[in-house]
Amino acid sequence: MPTKSKLPTSEGKVLIELKNVDKWYGGFHALKDINLSVRKGEKIVLCGPSGSGKSTLIRCINHLEKIRGGTVTVDGRVMGETAKSVEGVRRDIGMVFQSFNLFPHLRIIDNCSLALRRVKKMPRDEAEKAARKYLDRVHILEQAEKYPAQLSGGQQQRVAIARALCMEPKAMLFDEPTSALDPEMVKEVLDTMIELARDGMTMICVTHEMGFARQVADRVLFMADGEILEEATPQEFFSNPKHERAQAFLGDILGHQ
């Protein structure tokens, strides 16, 4: 497949903006003065060594972590100002976790329709119809009546993607969506993500799948010790990383792949 060579463009409005974000866990400075803006339709890949703050960063966007300084703005709404802003932003942003986090006691269809019924107050039949649409989109409609434990890891992760898509989010956050999967299941999940990217979804993905990054990312951000050290197109980043931490990091992961 051809690699993408799109440079970050100035068109499109800014959907997600982090300004001078500081995050502390007790006395530990986990994010240091982070600035990032993501335009509508942009695909960002976030990588970096373990403990560098990647998860923390994306979790600040939908307020799963409270920040100490700076602001997070999503589609014009400043996050955390009011409880309403938190709920509003969470409705606008889907999230996919490393460990799937499907609800074990609900059938797949109910996993997907729950938030539609509870948050968007949709009647059950309408919510299920929407859920089926997105299950179909991740090619897993035939599993709708099963429970999460009856699905493989890759299938569960695709359900998790469908569950987030049901809310018709403006952007999707992925936190290492393939790293808990057996190798043979990674591809099906990445393929789903690639389809999503093709459809124009705004995405921020924490992942070490460099093939995926090359193929879909507009920008790759490299983090270490709570800072964004490098920001580049995938080609630049992979062929010519500037920061020595990035060089060491790439050496490590490419060495293993």
Place this chain on the structure above:
Amino acid sequence: MLDFSVVVNRWQDLVYGVGSTLALSCAGIVLALCIGLLGAALQRSSRLIFLVPVRIFVEVIRNTPFLVQIFFLFFALPFIGVRMDPTMTAVIALAINGGAYSIEIIRGGVESIPRGQIEAGAALGLSQFQILGDIVMVPALRAIYPALTSQFILLTLTSSVCSSISANELTHYAQRIESETFRSFEVYFTITGLYLVISWLMMTTLSMLGRRLFSYPNQ
């Protein structure tokens, strides 16, 4: 000589006693479960105004005898104008006592739920309350269902203490029959058997209910 005919002659009273004990216990269990769920939910709050009263309630109830609790409700509360009939008092005493233990048990269940489940709910835009009700409750209850079941059987057996305020229940009927017939052995032998039957009924019902409610497959 043993003479069970006095017991047999009063079979209607005994059936009524068993029915009363079952009704009393079921009412107590349902209310205790409500108290347990509410208390466990409040305990997740970070606000002291919710936390402290729940803690005090649990500690007071778990560290005082049930008999004293029921006497307090029945004999002490009328002095501040709260008057209830014995059976009503018994239901409330059982609910409060069972509720305090349930809070602790259910809290354990809630704490066993992986944080990721709660975060997934939050990320979908569900409120704290919806997360507890739709996401946490069923798996949490499943995790502690055996403990909760034995607590509720215990509650059922404890209901016999309510005879001390003449509440409508099996032991109270037994005492009446005994005082009229002086056949202590026959009467208490019989109700011992009946309590065994009641326990068994409760256990069977609760485990059937559990199988129905928590039938989803394990991860």
